Amino acid sequence: MKIAILSPIAWRTPPLKYGPWEQVAANLTEGLIDKNMEVTLFATGDSITRAKLEHVTETAYAENPDMDPKVWECLHISHLMEQAAHFDLIHNHFDFLPLTYSRLISTPMLTTIHGFSSLKILPVFKKYNENSFYVSISESDRHPDLNYVATVYNGIDPKGFTFRKETKDYLLFFGRIHPEKGTFESIQIARQSGRKLIISGLIQDQEYFDLKVRPFLNDEDIVYVGNSGPLERDKLMGEAFALLHPISFNEPFGLSVAEAMLCGTPVIAFDRGSMPELIKEGKTGFLVKTVGEAVAAVDSIESIDRRYCREWALSNFSRERMTESYLQVYHKILEGGSE
Known part of the structure; x- marks a missing residue:
C-alpha cells in the first residue's frame, strides 16, 4: 500500500513549537x-521524517513573511495531485482545499477534518461528501450534514512526554493565547485558588494578550x-x-489535554466540545462549567492518580492507537466499504 500524507505548510x-495539524x-x-508502510510525506523541505519527503518550499510560510500563503498552498497541493496516480490512497490533513481536486483524480482521498474554522467552509465538504471519505477527530465534532467513515x-x-509522579505547585495554561482558549479565565482560576500560573503558548490575538493577559x-x-x-x-x-x-468554544480535540495526561498531569477543563471524550471525570481530571467550579476542582486534584492519567492517555491517545485505527480505515476504503 502506497500512502501519501498531505501535511499543511504553515x-x-x-512543528518546532506550535502546529497541531x-x-x-x-x-x-x-x-x-x-x-513498514510505504509512505510519502508532502510537507516543507525542512521537515523531519523517515518517510520519503516531497516539497515545493523549504520553509513554512508562517515562519517566512516573504511567502504568500495562498500561492504556496496552491503549489504544495498541486504538487501532490499531479502525482496522485502513484499512490493507492491520499490522506489529506490540509483542510478543505485539496477536496477540490478529488473528482479530477482516480486515487481515493481520505480527509481528516481537524475541526471547522467557520461554517463558511462547510459547502466544500458538502459538495464532495459523496466521493470523498471523512474522518472526525472526536464524536462531538461531527457535522450532521456530512458522512464519516470513522x-x-x-x-x-509517548516518548516525548515523561511521566512524573512528583509535581510542583503551579497550574499550567498551555495553548494559543486567544479568547476562546481561556487564558484570562485561567488567570482568574489561579488567583482565586492561590496558586502560581505558568502560561505558555503562541500569541494568536495580540490585543487580547495586551488587554486581558499582560496586565496580570x-x-x-x-x-x-513564551511559545515553548x-x-x-x-x-x-x-x-x-x-x-x-x-x-x-466546542474544541474538536485539544492536543495539550492528552499530552498533559501522558505526563500524568490531571486536567481541569470547561465542559465543551470533545472534553468529555478526552477527560475521564474524577479519574483524569474534572469537567466544570464556571471559574468557581474550576477553583473548587483545584482543591480536589490530589485525589487524582497521576499514573492512571498516563495509562488512560496511552490507551486512548497514543500514536500506536491512532495508526492502527487509520490502517483499518485505509483498508475499509480500498476494499470499498463505508461506515
Whole structure:
C-alpha cells in the first residue's frame, strides 16, 4: 500500500513549537513507517521524517513573511495531485482545499477534518461528501450534514512526554493565547485558588494578550514563558499540579489535554466540545462549567492518580492507537466499504 500524507505548510512537520495539524501528520507518518508502510510525506523541505519527503518550499510560510500563503498552498497541493496516480490512497490533513481536486483524480482521498474554522467552509465538504471519505477527530465534532467513515482520536508519541509522579505547585495554561482558549479565565482560576500560573503558548490575538493577559503578568505568580518547544513543554506539563483548559468554544480535540495526561498531569477543563471524550471525570481530571467550579476542582486534584492519567492517555491517545485505527480505515476504503 502506497500512502501519501498531505501535511499543511504553515509550520514545519513536526512543528518546532506550535502546529497541531502538522504534529498529528508527523505522528501518523512515523507510526505508519513503524508498520513498514510505504509512505510519502508532502510537507516543507525542512521537515523531519523517515518517510520519503516531497516539497515545493523549504520553509513554512508562517515562519517566512516573504511567502504568500495562498500561492504556496496552491503549489504544495498541486504538487501532490499531479502525482496522485502513484499512490493507492491520499490522506489529506490540509483542510478543505485539496477536496477540490478529488473528482479530477482516480486515487481515493481520505480527509481528516481537524475541526471547522467557520461554517463558511462547510459547502466544500458538502459538495464532495459523496466521493470523498471523512474522518472526525472526536464524536462531538461531527457535522450532521456530512458522512464519516470513522472517528479517530489524535495520537501522540509517548516518548516525548515523561511521566512524573512528583509535581510542583503551579497550574499550567498551555495553548494559543486567544479568547476562546481561556487564558484570562485561567488567570482568574489561579488567583482565586492561590496558586502560581505558568502560561505558555503562541500569541494568536495580540490585543487580547495586551488587554486581558499582560496586565496580570508579574514574573512571580502569573508568568508567561513564551511559545515553548517540545523539551520545555514536556517539563512544564510534567511538573504542573494541573493543566487548566477553560475553553469557550466546542474544541474538536485539544492536543495539550492528552499530552498533559501522558505526563500524568490531571486536567481541569470547561465542559465543551470533545472534553468529555478526552477527560475521564474524577479519574483524569474534572469537567466544570464556571471559574468557581474550576477553583473548587483545584482543591480536589490530589485525589487524582497521576499514573492512571498516563495509562488512560496511552490507551486512548497514543500514536500506536491512532495508526492502527487509520490502517483499518485505509483498508475499509480500498476494499470499498463505508461506515
